[in-house]
Amino acid sequence: MKNMKILTTTVLCLLLSFFMGTTAMAESITSPDGQLKLDFSVNTQGEPVYELFYKGKEVIKPSKLGLELKNDPGLMGGFACIDAKTSTFDETWEPVWGEVKSIRNHYNEMAVTLNQKAQNRNIIIRFRLYNDGLGFRYEFPQQENLNYFVIKEEHSQFAMTGDHTAFWIPGDYDTQEYDYTESKLTEIRGLMKGAITDNASQTSFSPTGVQTSLQMKTADGLYINLHEAALVDYSCMHLNLDDKNLIFESWLTPDAMGDKGYMQTPCQSPWRTVIVSDDARDILASKLTLNLNEPCAYQDVSWIKPVKYIGVWWEMITGKSSWAYTDDVYSVKLGLTDYSKTRPNGRHAANNDKVKRYIDFAARHGFDQVLIEGWNEGWEDWFG
The missing domain is CATH 2.70.98.10 (Beta-galactosidase; Chain A, domain 5)
Known part of the structure; x- marks a missing residue:
């Protein structure tokens, strides 16, 4: 150091x-x-x-x-x-x-x-x-x-x-x-x-x-x-x-x-x-x-383990996909809405098929984490 x-x-x-x-x-x-x-x-x-x-x-x-x-x-x-x-x-x-x-x-x-x-x-x-x-x-x-x-x-x-x-x-x-x-x-x-x-x-x-x-x-x-x-x-x-x-x-x-x-x-x-x-x-x-930049403040850094991750993110930012699972945004209440009963817009990037492809890709190429940005309660049960 x-x-x-x-x-x-x-x-x-x-x-x-x-x-x-x-x-x-x-x-x-x-x-x-x-x-x-x-x-x-x-x-x-x-x-x-x-x-x-x-x-x-x-x-x-x-x-x-x-x-x-x-x-x-x-x-x-x-x-x-x-x-x-x-x-x-x-x-x-x-x-x-x-x-x-x-x-x-x-x-x-x-x-x-x-x-x-x-x-x-x-x-x-x-x-x-x-x-x-x-x-x-x-x-x-x-x-x-x-x-x-x-x-x-x-x-x-x-x-x-x-x-x-x-x-x-x-x-x-x-x-x-x-x-x-x-x-x-x-x-x-x-x-x-x-x-x-x-x-x-x-x-x-x-x-x-x-x-x-x-x-x-x-x-x-x-x-x-x-x-x-x-x-x-x-x-x-x-x-x-x-x-x-x-x-x-x-x-x-x-x-x-x-x-x-x-x-x-x-x-x-x-x-x-x-x-x-x-x-x-x-x-x-x-x-x-x-x-x-200032030197690292930690004397012992042996516990820090760098990882690789992959995530669903950019196509929502660019407008290709939607941030929202449903277009019925005015009826959504966080923590209360039952997403299984809402009407999906079909444009949300973090859907099951796409996330499965990301997980498979990450597993094949040694990624440690899969980050799903724009996540909501609709897939919590699927991932456990």
């Missing part, structure tokens, strides 16, 4: 002016293999800005970072960089289950401390650069002027270098069950209406909003994936596209009040991830997301 031992730490104390008319000199780190390079700076408005390069080519153009807070001036600007610490980490750990027996967790890190002079408070932006990509997150130390706060919106930008080909599904607070659309970034707006197919629960939020993980391919064959990791006590991130300037910006899922996060310091955001490669297979094989 991950022991998280820091192997090398270099402290860079930055004696920078607090006057916002001065731009801070960029701080940089590279990936362990030197192929990826991250530049960080604070612009003349005191806004944090990062930029990412792969093999000397720009992958993420200068992109701003920050958070808009409720009933608060926010954590968007007015910052000065007062400290930057770099370190290197390298370990190999064993996952509880997965495609491989062991995973190498090797990265170079930079933790930048920013002071917001007007509010007299600090935040930390932590960057980790792996051979296959970047992870960054916001950290909020406990302090007098930043204790409880409510996130109105996170404004993490991902500025693209061109009108890339994207493989996307519509941004939606309630479902991810859409077919993927392949298009240029500038075509998303025009294709959005047709991409939103009927589903049981839908709340789309923008004509250019898409979900993570978002896969893209550049004109010169570079693959880019935007996602998140370690999503704990925080809202799920979507991406909203400024299709004129080709800039994605984080868009968090709100609660019923419209708020997007209730925070108490010390705390942190999830990691925002950018996986990069000129080989599409590397995106799928990347372990960056696993490495950025």
Whole structure:
């Protein structure tokens, strides 16, 4: 398991002016293999800005970072960089289950401390650069002027270098069950209406909003994936596209009040991830997301036994079959209706013949469980 031992730490104390008319000199780190390079700076408005390069080519153009807070001036600007610490980490750990027996967790890190002079408070932006990509997150130390706060919106930008080909599904607070659309970034707006197919629960939020993980391919064959990791006590991130300037910006899922996060310091955001490669297979094989999640909390994992299952599910979602055993839905009362006396509609996917075929298939191919979604009392006696 991950022991998280820091192997090398270099402290860079930055004696920078607090006057916002001065731009801070960029701080940089590279990936362990030197192929990826991250530049960080604070612009003349005191806004944090990062930029990412792969093999000397720009992958993420200068992109701003920050958070808009409720009933608060926010954590968007007015910052000065007062400290930057770099370190290197390298370990190999064993996952509880997965495609491989062991995973190498090797990265170079930079933790930048920013002071917001007007509010007299600090935040930390932590960057980790792996051979296959970047992870960054916001950290909020406990302090007098930043204790409880409510996130109105996170404004993490991902500025693209061109009108890339994207493989996307519509941004939606309630479902991810859409077919993927392949298009240029500038075509998303025009294709959005047709991409939103009927589903049981839908709340789309923008004509250019898409979900993570978002896969893209550049004109010169570079693959880019935007996602998140370690999503704990925080809202799920979507991406909203400024299709004129080709800039994605984080868009968090709100609660019923419209708020997007209730925070108490010390705390942190999830990691925002950018996986990069000129080989599409590397995106799928990347372990960056696993490495950025916290280590397994269980010391003894010998009792965890991975299994395989098969289930009746997707044809009900796509509309091929019905969720309901009967169309007489207004006469159904859960726990009371005698389904043997109701009129079946003949379109319910979890019927006896189909389930028997699934059970037989699972038995032949070594599946441990058969999951019947959309189940109801009509077959309880048959299965015992």
